[in-house]
Amino acid sequence: MSESKGESTTPQSAEVRIIGLRETPEVHPGDDIAQVVLDAAAATGVTLADGDVLVVTHKVISKAEGALVDLREVEPSELARRFAETWGKDPRYIEVVLRESDRILRMERGLIISRTRHGFICANAAVDASNVSGGEIVSLLPRDPDASAAALRAELGRRLGLDLAIVITDSFGRPWRNGITNVAIGVAGMQPIADYRGQPDDFGRVMSASILAVADEIASAAELVSGKVNRCPFIVVRGYDYPRGEGTGADLIMPDQMNLFR
Amino acid sequence: MSESKGESTTPQSAEVRIIGLRETPEVHPGDDIAQVVLDAAAATGVTLADGDVLVVTHKVISKAEGALVDLREVEPSELARRFAETWGKDPRYIEVVLRESDRILRMERGLIISRTRHGFICANAAVDASNVSGGEIVSLLPRDPDASAAALRAELGRRLGLDLAIVITDSFGRPWRNGITNVAIGVAGMQPIADYRGQPDDFGRVMSASILAVADEIASAAELVSGKVNRCPFIVVRGYDYPRGEGTGADLIMPDQMNLFR
Numbered sequence: 232m233s234e235s236k237g238e239s240t241t242p243q244s245a246e247v248r249i250i251g252l253r254e255t256p257e258v259h260p261g262d263d264i265a266q267v268v269l270d271a272a273a274a275t276g277v278t279l280a281d282g283d284v285l286v287v288t289h290k291v292i293s294k295a296e297g298a299l300v301d302l303r304e305v306e307p308s309e310l311a312r313r314f315a316e317t318w319g320k321d322p323r324y325i326e327v328v329l330r331e332s333d334r335i336l337r338m339e340r341g342l343i344i345s346r347t348r349h350g351f352i353c354a355n356a357a358v359d360a361s362n363v364s365g366g367e368i369v370s371l372l373p374r375d376p377d378a379s380a381a382a383l384r385a386e387l388g389r390r391l392g393l394d395l396a397i398v399i400t401d402s403f404g405r406p407w408r409n410g411i412t413n414v415a416i417g418v419a420g421m422q423p424i425a426d427y428r429g430q431p432d433d434f435g436r437v438m439s440a441s442i443l444a445v446a447d448e449i450a451s452a453a454e455l456v457s458g459k460v461n462r463c464p465f466i467v468v469r470g471y472d473y474p475r476g477e478g479t480g481a482d483l484i485m486p487d488q489m490n491l492f493r
Numbered sequence: 494m495s496e497s498k499g500e501s502t503t504p505q506s507a508e509v510r511i512i513g514l515r516e517t518p519e520v521h522p523g524d525d526i527a528q529v530v531l532d533a534a535a536a537t538g539v540t541l542a543d544g545d546v547l548v549v550t551h552k553v554i555s556k557a558e559g560a561l562v563d564l565r566e567v568e569p570s571e572l573a574r575r576f577a578e579t580w581g582k583d584p585r586y587i588e589v590v591l592r593e594s595d596r597i598l599r600m601e602r603g604l605i606i607s608r609t610r611h612g613f614i615c616a617n618a619a620v621d622a623s624n625v626s627g628g629e630i631v632s633l634l635p636r637d638p639d640a641s642a643a644a645l646r647a648e649l650g651r652r653l654g655l656d657l658a659i660v661i662t663d664s665f666g667r668p669w670r671n672g673i674t675n676v677a678i679g680v681a682g683m684q685p686i687a688d689y690r691g692q693p694d695d696f697g698r699v700m701s702a703s704i705l706a707v708a709d710e711i712a713s714a715a716e717l718v719s720g721k722v723n724r725c726p727f728i729v730v731r732g733y734d735y736p737r738g739e740g741t742g743a744d745l746i747m748p749d750q751m752n753l754f755r
Contacts, residue, residue, distance in 0.1 A: 245515055245537070245725070247717050251507040275507070352669045361703070402705065406668055407614045408676070409747050410686045410706025412713070424672050441623070443664065443716065444672025451674070452714035454705065455509050455733050463507070471717050485671050 250277055251456040252465040260297035265386035267291070271465050279387070284396045284468040286453035289416055290359065290370050291464035292379045292399055298371040299363065300327050314338060324358065324369060331356035331371055347372060350484040351416060353403040372401065376417025377479040384419040396421035396473055399480070400450040413454035415446035415480050422474035423447070423483050444483055445473060512539055513718040514727040522559035527648040529553070533727050541649070546658045546730040548715035551678055552621065552632055553726035554641045554661055560633040561625065562589050576600060586620065586631060593618035593633055609634060612746040613678060615665040634663065638679025639741040646681040658683035658735055661742070662712040675716035677708035677742050684736035685709070685745050706745055707735060 252271040258264070268287075272279055279285070293299065307315070307322035311329055315322035318341030325343070329335075332345035336352065346352050349372065357372045373379045380397040387395055399417030404410075415423055423446030453466035514533035520526070530549075534541055541547070555561065569577070569584035573591055577584035580603030587605070591597075594607035598614065608614050611634065619634045635641045642659040649657055661679030666672075677685055685708030715728035 245513040245718065247511040247714075249509040249511065249714065253507055402703075407747050408706060408709065408745050410704045410709070410745065412706050412709050414670070441664075442672050444670060444674050445717065447670070447672070447674050448713035448716050451710035452509075452511065452717060454710050455707065455714060455730075456507065468717075483671050485669050 247452070247471045248467075248469045249452050249456045250467040250469060251275075251463045252277060252467065253463060255291070255464055258291050258294040258464075260294065260299065262295045264292065264295045264383055265390060267295075268383070268387065268465055269390065272467075277467060279391060279393055279395060279467065280469070281393050281395075282469075282472075283393075284398055284421065284449055284471060284473060285383075285387070286398045286400060286449060286457075286466040286468060287380075287383070288457060288464040289357075289373055289376060289399050289401045290363070292373045292376070292383075292417075293370045294363070296373055296379065298373055300358075300369050300371060302327070302367045302369060314341075314343075317341075324360070327369060327371075328356045328358050331358055349376070349416070350481065351401075351403070353401070357401055357403075372416065373399065377419065377481055378417075380417035380419035380480070394420065398423075398446050398449050398453075400453065402454065412447075413450040413457075415444075415450045415483060418446050418478055418480040418482070420477070421446070422476040422478035423480065424478065425474045446478075446480070446483060449473070509714070509733045510729075510731045511714050511718045512729040512731060513537075513725045514539060514729065515725060517553070517726055520553050520556040520726075522556065522561065524557045526554065526557045526645055527652060529557070530645070530649065530727055531652065534729075539729060541653060541655055541657060541729065542731070543656050544731075544734075545655075546660055546683065546711055546733060546735060547645075547649070548660045548662060548711060548719075548728040548730060549642075549645070550719060550726040551619075551635055551638060551661050551663045552625070554635045554638070554645075554679075555632045556625070558635055558641065560635055561630050562620075562633060564589070564629045564631060576603075576605075579603075586622070589631060589633075590618045590620050593620055611638070611678070612743065613663075613665070615663070619663055619665075634678065635661070639681065639743060640679075642679035642681035642742070656682065660685075660708050660711050660715075662715065664716070674709075675712040675719075677706075677712045677745060680708050680740055680742040680744070682739070683708070684738040684740035685742060686740065687736045708740075708742070708745060711735070 252275045255271045302323040305323040307326040311326035312322045315325045334346040337344040360369045363370045376399045380399050384397045397419040398415045400413045402411040402413050425443045425445045427441035457463045514537045517533045564585040567585040569588040573588035574584045577587045596608045599606040622631045625632045638661045646659045659681040660677045662675045664673040664675050687705045687707045689703035719725045
């Protein structure tokens with residue numbers, strides 16, 4: 232990877248670069264995640280700059296924070312046992328999914344759709360066995376992804392003297408469309424929503440319904456580089472003039488009563 | 494905008510570039526959209542290259558194809574009149590939304606959530622008054638966005654001797670999350686889904702649920718450059734090793750019976 236060529240970026244720049252930081256070693260509970268980022272940037276030859284968005288796959292945060300469960304220590308409930316037996320799943324895994332869930336929307340075909348404690352609606356409460364070392368270990372979502380993002384932003388800001396935005400991601404399914412996409416579950420240093428209401432369009436008319444979930448779009452853009460099988464948990468989005476402010480990933484969660492798509 | 498620096502891209506390249514083509518003039522029915530693309534690329538100083546994904550905001554396609562309705566020629570139905578009156582909307586606009594809908598999911602608070610003839614579930618059947626010249630003209634979705642994408646790909650391939658992928662986009666809302674995001678409604682020259690099932694993860698385990706809607710992620714990435722208020726309907730995504738094959742945007746529509754998130 233070559234370093235940024237220092238092109239000047241203007242608001243609504245005509246180019247955005249999605250740069251993957253490579254060579255990240257396996258992260259363990261207690262690791263200093265800011266240092267892991269700095270090492271990865273150095274190894275890749277990328278110097279972080281003011282206005283960059285650092286996108287972080289949540290799993291590396293979960294590992295550093297110890298948001299992991301050893302299935303050998305899980306005693307499945309009766310519900311978990313029955314569902315697992317019907318669908319050929321590991322009852323201990325199902326038990327962890329139930330524990331991470333606030334409210335179950337569906338339990339069908341071996342899949343549980345639920346709302347997590349954070350308010351995210353996703354499959355299997357985002358409990359994941361992939362890309363975790365040790366055959367019996369599963370990862371959970373970070374306890375508070377917005378706090379994780381804010382802490383990483385503060386620490387990188389302190390060490391580098393820079394103003395970065397942080398987006399922590401996971402990949403969720405969605406109704407009506409096939410496939411999962413990367414979305415923002417934790418945000419710091421930016422507004423996750425760009426509100427174009429009240430701005431005139433090209434023909435001078437005021438747009439009424441143009442509220443863009445740009446943090447989710449940033450997360451999706453980063454997935455094009457991180458991929459699913461690469462050890463590339465850190466991605467720099469450079470040249471995007473994101474909405475300034477102190478937003479959170481929680482801002483992206485729609486209150487139930489507002490959900491016309493139910 | 495500077496031209497590509499000709500950096501070599503490898504599969505799973507560590508950098509993806511999102512390049513907006515600028516200076517696009519207003520498009521009118523019957524315009525040669527391939528020529529509009531070529532003119533925009535030339536004006537921006539970008540040379541299209543093998544393996545680029547050209548992302549196109551659907552509205553420029555709708556305009557070129559004449560997928561426009563003059564509200565002065567629309568006679569609203571009784572249903573359209575009543576709903577419009579209750580919510581302070583234009584009954585002719587509501588009538589066009591109803592005509593473009595296959596099935597109504599909700600009519601609440603002035604918003605109609607429906608399934609379009611294409612199978613997309615979105616707000617107001619994607620009938621849009623913004624960024625269309627002439628105060629009484631609204632735009633519809635292209636009649637067949639996959640056919641539009643295939644035609645543009647074939648024409649650009651013929652003129653340039655290149656193998657490009659095309660993604661035609663619109664911005665849709667989604668349940669449970671605030672804000673709209675850009676998604677793919679028409680695709681040509683690539684598979685819109687990257688299926689990582691069966692590939693081992695970093696720890697050699699086979700991943701079971703890793704089906705990424707990469708065409709939607711490409712659409713979202715492009716929105717970071719096109720913005721909502723800029724006249725930038727063409728965006729080049731460069732350096733992304735997309736899944737080869739002859740997929741369509743329709744591949745992204747989930748059959749009703751598969752929708753566990755309902």
